[in-house]
Amino acid sequence: MVSRKVMVIVFFALGLFNACQDKEGIEQAGGLQIIRIEHDNQTELFLEDVAANYTSIPLEMTEESLIGYIDNIAVSENFIYVNHAKGILQFNHAGKYIKNIGENGEAPGNYRQVRSMIIDPADQSIVVTDYVLRKSLKFNENGKLLAESESLSSPPIFIASIPEGYVIITDDIIKDENSSILSINNFFIQDREFVKLDSLKPIMSKVDRFGGSIWRHPSFITRSDSTNFLFFPIGPFNEQIVRDTLFQINQNGDFIPHLKFQFSENVINEEGKRVFFIEKMEVNDAYYLVTYHYEGNYYLFGYDRKKGNSWLVKDGLRVKNLEGHYLPKSNGISYLMTEGVSEIKGEEPNPMIHLIDWGK
Template sequence: MSPDIVTIDVKESDFIVNGKLSDVISIDSLVFLEYTDESIIGEIDKVLVSEDRIYVVDRHSAKSIFCFDRKGNFINSYNAIGRGPQEYLEIFDTSFFRDKMYVFAAPNQFFVLDENLKFEKSIDINWTVDIPLDPDYPYFSVINSETILFCHPSAHYHYHLYNLSKQAFISSHIKRLGTLDVSSQRNLTKNTSGKMFLSRFYNDTIYTVSENLMTPEYIINFEKPMTDNEIEERLKLNAYNSFNHPRPQKMYNVSSFIYNEEYISFEFEFKRSGHFCFYNPEKNIMKIFNNSLENDLFQGTYLRSSIGHHQNSNITWLEVTGLVDNKEEISFSIPDDLSYDSNPALVFYRPKFE
């Protein structure tokens, strides 16, 4: 193994199985998103945060992108469902770069919005026979003003670099790393400095993107990983036979890999349950837990997967039902007009390493 690759050991003996959620994380802030006729959010799939804006993507319910200020006041939304010019049927993914929102949507719509979600221009992506448009929610991220990284879970290659000036794909990667390559949207993250991290469903290597090259940088060394044979069997499953095969008991599926100045965080599956892992390299402290801990922070709900991050905070969301029902027991300030109809709330939080 290259000395430049950092190994992060995940052992079952390090799991925190007793205690309260407040023992392992602290809340930096709650952002209550303003509810108006133009900002009705069903579920939150992704959150992007700029210096003075919060962008919320609801791919499935509202099929819209919403823009709020950092206090949650509604600014604008983009919703153009249809088959005409500048319209789409559903949103695949979004990426924010230099005050511009890039949007990839069906059917094969790629366009740019300004920071207030006003339409600026469309971009034609020249898909080819070798690199076809994947119908199963392709996703992407803008690397720089010239280059876009596309990820396609079931295409022949998995990561494609597209040059906007040349209007062509310039490189495809990770073809020869074996057949155990499966990706999803939570396998691509980008931190505040613009550094990208790539992971895959059945692979424990984390890649970074630099100068249009993908380099292995981290290895998640699971104590109880899936074997190659087990992974190959999982990849053979489909909608017709998967119900005969319960989720694996082993450790697998590294996702939501986040790196910031204070810690590294990611999520993984073990014993049919999602787990959160937070690692402080400087102190060499590991915090691993799942939702079996008593949730004394937000009664009536649970800690969802990260949907974004900003500076040294992870971001998740919660339904306001539990907040409304347990107002008297929650130590955080809750708006007086909060009701069952209100939008979900964003939670900015970080791990405790004391």
């Protein structure tokens, strides 16, 4: 088994989030750094106003590569992989469609619902986790299956590459002895053949049912420097717990509160309803980015980690020469998805990927 010390080194190698030290606009409260989100200070910005650079790539639509809703993407040295409802599509860096990777089904080597997708830097293979079949799969650039894990006890929702192999995070909902609903996320390490090496302590959260379902949108990793943090939003919209904090993993595998985002207005209104809800956080060398929900709308808050100033836009950023607003996504890299002109008569507009370099 891998020692706890080695696991800590492994997690620090992930480079999830980097701490921001005593910048202007960050308050201190009991040792916990607080960044305030001034909800009334809204503006309108274009992507080029805040990003150092970005590359726009229109994806070629053929009869084999028609795309509905895009779940996430991964970018290797030679290819772009797009995960959508029907499977995984491979494009080159110019956006030309190459092939489908794997097949949607239940046979060995198939997947049903890809939840997380990464590029293994060791060999540029594409590695995915399947939520329905509870397993991980790895394909090479030609689409050949290289490895497939055994079925896990809980659905995997996240995977990241580390020197020893992969970090897997699984998600499960159970009832305790009092019939309360518990959410359990297990963290463990696998080698590159998906053999389990060791585990960290699970995260357990008690949540309430809301409309028969639980609202869940894990947001675990964006990469920056070497300080190890994660953000873990979980729970229904009527939950009174405010999930607004980055957590640091200490040497015992515990999750310690480190950095908090605080709204300028009350999160809970007079009727006891939660009106502000942070959906995800992304950290890069230039910004803390927070996407939050308020009264049916999404807002994007950016905090400049070097200058200490911030900005806030409703619905997301604009893109030059395109209509609409767009929220950034992240799956190891940061990107926007927009629509272009369709090359197939009568079909939906071609999607376009904007790969973002936020700067330093």
